[in-house]
Amino acid sequence: MLAFALGFVSLCCTLLVAPVGAVRLPDAYDVSWTTQSNNSAGSMPLGGGDIGLNVWSENDTILFYIAKSGTFDENNSMLKLGRVRLNLDPNPFAAGTFRQTLKLNDGFVLFEGAGNATMKIWVDVFNPVIHVELHAAQDVMLNAAYESWRTSDRVMNLRGNNRAEQEQSSWSFNNATTYADATTFHNGGVRMTHHNLDTTVFDFTVAQQHLAEYKETMYNPLASNTFGLWMYSPDLAPANITEGRYVNTTFKAWNLRSKAAKSSYNLQIVAGQAQGSTESFQSTLDTVAKSAGNNTQAATIAWWHSFWDRSYIIINEDAGPNDGAFQVGKNYQIFRYMQGCNAFSAWPLRFNGGLWTFDPVFVNPDAAFTPDYRRWTGGTFTAQNQRLVYWPLLKSGDFDLMKPQFDYYARITSNAQLRGRVYWGINATVFTEQMDNYGLPSPKEYNGAEELEGAGPRPDSFPVGMEYNTWLEHLQDTANEFVDMILQANMFTGLDVSPYLDFIENQIMWFDLFYQQQHRRADPFALTGWNYASDSGNGSLVIYPGSGAETYKVAYNPSSTISGLRKIVNDLLQVAPAYTKGNQSYFENLLLRIPETPLRFQQGKPCISPAQGYSRIQNTEIPQLYPVFPWGEFGLGMPNLTFATNTYELDTETQDFHGNKGWNQDVIWLARMGLTTQAANYTLDRWSDSTIYRFPVFKGPNYDWSPDINHFGAASIALQEMLLQTFADSNKQIRLLGAWPEDWNVRFKLHAPMNTTVEGSVKGGEWEELVVEPEGRKVDVVFGQK
Structure with a gap:
């Protein structure tokens, strides 16, 4: 059309x-x-x-x-x-x-x-x-x-x-x-x-x-x-x-x-x-x-x-x-x-400049190219970055703006299913990071980028379905966040998820079918109760080899994947009890087989572990805090909040990884953990007027390009979380001012699950007005950090 x-x-x-x-x-x-x-x-x-x-x-x-x-x-x-x-x-x-x-x-x-x-x-x-x-x-x-x-x-x-x-x-x-x-x-x-x-x-x-x-x-x-x-x-x-x-x-x-x-x-x-x-x-x-x-x-x-x-x-x-x-x-x-400005698009708003890139030499003097140039391409969709553009649209109530991103995955599901069948004989989708707009890995990430960087040509023995890329190998879980966005949109506003069920179910089933296949090649006797003929049973799921974002490589049960799988299966069971491909008992069984998020001690304190094991640390992401955001397993109103704060403050591997630009998520984690002073300071810095470009929200390139759209996507999520949190108690609880500075007067209107809007004004730390619609949701409101 x-x-x-x-x-x-x-x-x-x-x-x-x-x-x-x-x-x-x-x-x-x-x-x-x-x-x-x-x-x-x-x-x-x-x-x-x-x-x-x-x-x-x-x-x-x-x-x-x-x-x-x-x-x-x-x-x-x-x-x-x-x-x-x-x-x-x-x-x-x-x-x-x-x-x-x-x-x-x-x-x-x-x-x-x-x-x-x-x-x-x-x-x-x-x-x-x-x-x-x-x-x-x-x-x-x-x-x-x-x-x-x-x-x-x-x-x-x-x-x-x-x-x-x-x-x-x-x-x-x-x-x-x-x-x-x-x-x-x-x-x-x-x-x-x-x-x-x-x-x-x-x-x-x-x-x-x-x-x-x-x-x-x-x-x-x-x-x-x-x-x-x-x-x-x-x-x-x-x-x-x-x-x-x-x-x-x-x-x-x-x-x-x-x-x-x-x-x-x-x-x-x-x-x-x-x-x-x-x-x-x-x-x-x-x-x-x-x-x-x-x-x-x-x-x-x-x-x-x-x-x-x-x-x-x-x-x-x-x-x-x-x-x-x-x-x-x-x-x-x-x-x-x-x-x-991208409300009625067929395509998601690009994280690396959106619709507003300008002559690239003003971003990088070495990039003296035409105005068409942007780093990380115009047609390759980097899910780790795109997600930060789209999460804040839930609480802002901009569900129509989310449709281009949801439809993108619906369109490419058939190609991703083809990859699963051809490469591994599995009838489920495999979505990679750095994926082109037709659902296949970008050719430069599949092979060419590594060749240019001196890694040598792709070996014939390397699995044909895998990206030959030290950053992206085994990174298959980034689409999970878009699965949950769709399910959350249903929880917020009753979005019809049926056009997206093929994407949702296939993305979840991939981790079960692929990793059971991988595991039984290594240890066919470990999967107790597993029916090999039907690829079903009670064997505990083992994610190996996996990847904790792009940072913890060849990982065993990475926490970012484990915590995310548990969240999206739980949300699917809550949102869509009738399935087109799977069935309720299958997903209930799968939920029981997802292992617990791994923990470890750092400086004598219990912390979230990035995985049960891994071979190397390569990038500067902190996936052990993904159970805080986006997955909401730890945070205000949730058990074991200190596990999260310990991880942020004491993890010896990641202290140099913290930051407040581009796709760094610190400002979001600080808000979700109720660390108000730090969250406010980071927020002030994130949202300060640009000193690089004339327009106040043109910043970057940071890790990507200018204007850096995901820089402000992350900032939007954090500001909303400082003001209103909904991730506890299966999204029923509405927590207001969980990380809000007392000297910030505010009037606001935000959205919450169950077709709820919250409007209010706070002055001098005191409420002047609070309106919750529907009124019956007022009983679900809690204030501050209590």
Whole structure:
């Protein structure tokens, strides 16, 4: 189906009209600049639906990059749709008469200039259309240029400056080519189309991983993928094609110029992506374009108002922008706005820049590549990082925003099942880390990355289904968190899990069937009560060889896997007693066979162990604290809290692993353990205004890229957990202010399981108001750390 039609319509329609008395964020949350920026690194994010813009002004010119989800090319790079440059003569927005503001409540960017001139840029939430609306006090000439750097085929730099440009793709060891777009003047505007060639990196991956005979039946999002845009204004006409260079990248510009000087202009840019022929894509693009000028902003503004009313955390709002806690509340809301820009996407919001990457040389001077570049690719989904973007959407009540991530796993389940059957003869899924958007390991992780790093070619004896990668070998449990997100979404709001049961059940069953198979090869007499014919029985589950995140390798019963399996099986039994593939007794039996989370002594105190045994420590993650988050086995209101705090404070192997950036989870663990002072200090640091880039929540690259989306995903989880915790007592208990500083005044609205919302305001450590809906849930509320 063409991706012009935005999904999740039934929920959207209920949100068109904001309720009377809906919350309004403080106007001080708006980001406003009175000077122009130096370059694209000084841009601000804008978006809606599944479109993201970087908007900025430099040298008296207004520019914006355009990104859209699903724009995966032959190499599995996520390409931008291009750049737009706006020049006015005379220019009311020149330096000295200039203001640029992100109007957060209404979801648009406003430029203000001399003579009350305004330029409003907004993205239609319900239609894939960007609008530019200009109103000046006098007639002006406008030149709108569409700029593209993909005007000819170009081989990507493989290892230039010790940084491979091909990191933006799924390649690492071929001289991959970025193919040119087709750009032309069309119907009085500019049209760009990119249609993938018949052969893509998917074909290479399938052959590399010994699945070529199944290729025609496999899910393939790159086949005939087509994307592009059409830019038009009734007041502009095609002019000349010019050339230029921005930062380190040459480009061509297709210029649209004023037919006559005017005081007002309306420019529309229709963006699209679909799998199909170029002709059908362009026909649909034209159809959408015909009605683009009739769309008003009212419905989009109403959607944003309802979005803000759904959930909010506003802290020390009277203190002003220099107060650290005020910045926490402000930047939390701004980041949630960025998440809302991908509300109706078919694809998850990327952890490594989202929809708002900019010229990469401003992130890393060695990455002097095109604006399409981002580290860790555009089409490879790193579950360890993606999860942090999506966990906070439960408590914010943004269940519709979670759908793209859930649907991603539903789409690739068939390919992951194929891997289980072909490689191990097991009828269950195997999901790896660093997995491409069609459910297979990224070829660079399957083989190529190790070869480049000097590990030598992949040995013929190495299992064909396993990634030949020292970081990722045996790491098969990262999809467990998305299983639990789906189950939790049901607990929170009654989400229908039936479209995802194939993914959920197969992911759980993999650990049982695969590890029983592995174990009986080593010790067939140890599985007492095991029926080999039916692959069922009462034998205790042994996870070996496993992996405690990417850190504890060749692990025996890693705690992150064991604790997670227990949690997701428990939640499945609570949510879905009727199964499509398995049966209730099977999962009840499996629950009994999952071993206890391992413990050990560190500095004389009982701690959570990363595993019962392991061969090496390789990365800097701390999987022995995953039973605190995400799995909720230890924490406030749970038994043996000291096991968790001891692990955090006394574990001798991981003291150097603690941190407060990117995917580090310390700030979440501190909140869940009720260590208020440390959690608050980490939260203040996480949410402080960026000192690297101009926009306050553009940070990074940290471990990944800029803007670092999972950095603020983790920060969002922690802030919510400081305020409201629900993981104890099978999510029935609602704990408020479990790690909340007394000097942080707050008004908030968050969501809890059983279709519950909690609204309140706290001032000076005292409750001014608390409303729990439904009212019967008030009996489940506990306060503080009691």
